[in-house]
Amino acid sequence: MKVAIFNAGKIVSGDWDKGILKADTVLIEDGKFTQIGYENEIHPEKADIRIDANGMVLIPGLIDPHTHLGFGEWGPENGMIGVALEALYQGTTTTVDEFARYEGEPDFYPPNPDGVKASAIVHYFAWKNYRPGGLMKVHGGSIILVKGLKESDFKELSDLGIWKVAQIGGSSDLKPAELLEMASWARKYGMFIPTNFGAGVLKGAVYLDSDFVKNLQPDKLAHTNGGSTAAPWDLTREVMEVAPKAAVELVTYGNWKMSLKILDYLRTKNELHRVILGSDTPTGQGWFPIAMMQGVKFVSAVGNVPAEKAIAMATGNIYDYYKKWINTGKIQEGFEADCVLIDKPPGSVGTDALGAIENGDLVGPAMVMVDGKIAALRGRDSRPTTKYIKLNGKELGVSDPDERQFDPPRFYWKSTGETYLLLNDKQ
Numbered sequence: 001m002k003v004a005i006f007n008a009g010k011i012v013s014g015d016w017d018k019g020i021l022k023a024d025t026v027l028i029e030d031g032k033f034t035q036i037g038y039e040n041e042i043h044p045e046k047a048d049i050r051i052d053a054n055g056m057v058l059i060p061g062l063i064d065p066h067t068h069l070g071f072g073e074w075g076p077e078n079g080m081i082g083v084a085l086e087a088l089y090q091g092t093t094t095t096v097d098e099f100a101r102y103e104g105e106p107d108f109y110p111p112n113p114d115g116v117k118a119s120a121i122v123h124y125f126a127w128k129n130y131r132p133g134g135l136m137k138v139h140g141g142s143i144i145l146v147k148g149l150k151e152s153d154f155k156e157l158s159d160l161g162i163w164k165v166a167q168i169g170g171s172s173d174l175k176p177a178e179l180l181e182m183a184s185w186a187r188k189y190g191m192f193i194p195t196n197f198g199a200g201v202l203k204g205a206v207y208l209d210s211d212f213v214k215n216l217q218p219d220k221l222a223h224t225n226g227g228s229t230a231a232p233w234d235l236t237r238e239v240m241e242v243a244p245k246a247a248v249e250l251v252t253y254g255n256w257k258m259s260l261k262i263l264d265y266l267r268t269k270n271e272l273h274r275v276i277l278g279s280d281t282p283t284g285q286g287w288f289p290i291a292m293m294q295g296v297k298f299v300s301a302v303g304n305v306p307a308e309k310a311i312a313m314a315t316g317n318i319y320d321y322y323k324k325w326i327n328t329g330k331i332q333e334g335f336e337a338d339c340v341l342i343d344k345p346p347g348s349v350g351t352d353a354l355g356a357i358e359n360g361d362l363v364g365p366a367m368v369m370v371d372g373k374i375a376a377l378r379g380r381d382s383r384p385t386t387k388y389i390k391l392n393g394k395e396l397g398v399s400d401p402d403e404r405q406f407d408p409p410r411f412y413w414k415s416t417g418e419t420y421l422l423l424n425d426k427q
């Protein structure tokens with residue numbers, strides 16, 4: 001099965017250094033990008049599925065590296081599955097769960113090492129088996145550090161495939177020395193280690209200072225702009241300095257003023273490539289399926305980051321820090337074919353989607369693809385696009401306002417791979 005997307009106005013690689021590619025066409029085979037170039041080199045007419053991008057901008061599927069997805073409808077914020085689905089239809093094709101939350105979850109009060117282990121295992125396997133919309137990639141299963149965990153527990157989890165520690169701090173009553181010992185066990189078994197810093201969120205939680213972060217050398221400074229409450233600026237600056245290899249995560253649900261300070265600071269250090277965007281959804285501020293694109297817009301329009309660089313912060317930069325476990329986030333040969341066609345909304349002064357983002361206009365998708373399969377054309381609450389794709393020659397426009405907001409078409413990929421099924425009979 002060959003899929004071609006051609007006639008793209010621009011192709012944003014998602015790679016920090018490459019930016020916008022010299023190309024207008026991509027070829028996808030067996031769910032991966034196999035060729036990226038110009039139409040006259042790739043010959044899209046030979047593909048089984050031919051998607052005319054109609055001059056719109058192709059970007060990698062967005063990756064949300066910071067969520068707290070619950071467990072099925074047990075999620076304290078009900079409707080989690082529907083929210084994950086809508087996030088997919090808005091362009092988030094991969095999600096990383098920091099740790100799940102649900103009623104009765106065994107975590108910190110009282111510390112329950114057997115419970116947190118069991119929770120990590122069940123979430124890991126549940127999300128491995130279930131993909132919202134049949135396509136979204138959710139990396140569930142994170143071990144919360146609590147009193148009583150032993151080194152052998154980390155080995156056992158790692159042997160099962162669980163590869164990450166839940167964001168350290170915020171809730172834990174473990175002393176820094178105890179956290180560091182546990183983190184060293186996690187690291188021994190190759191796990192990804194994100195940390196909070198500053199004051200704990202929950203009662204009794206410890207304050208994590210820059211000495212702790214320096215000793216830990218985390219892979220990621222989780223929501224550096226506050227989750228949701230920002231730490232003092234001096235501490236924020238210090239932790240970025242003492243952990244130079246750590247990703248600096250900015251979340252849509254954090255403190256936006258702090259985001260701007262961090263961007264300005266990293267710009268002066270020439271370290272903007274360390275920034276990754278996430279949502280931290282939900283975090284006491286509700287669900288937000290479009291959080292990733294909102295983050296891109298904010299960083300670009302208000303933080304003065306070129307749109308293709310802001311998109312890299314939500315895609316390829318995340319790959320760079322998570323590459324041992326994911327193969328998505330860049331439009332590049334060999335990567336999983338997760339991508340989104342975006343367009344400026346009608347009336348935007350931007351010349352295209354990238355111009356609209358830089359002007360502060362939120363943009364919507366005209367097609368979301370995962371592993372070379374179309375997941376959706378748009379979400380229920382996405383911004384309208386000016387243009388539409390043509391699928392094997394047929395334009396898939398919007399039929400009426402109801403279809404725009406409440407009943408967008410849904411795609412299902414037949415196992416034969418031959419046809420798409422549309423749930424909306426207006427199409």
Ligand SMILES: [Zn+2]
Pocket residue numbers: 066067068098167227280283
């Ligand atoms: Zn969080």
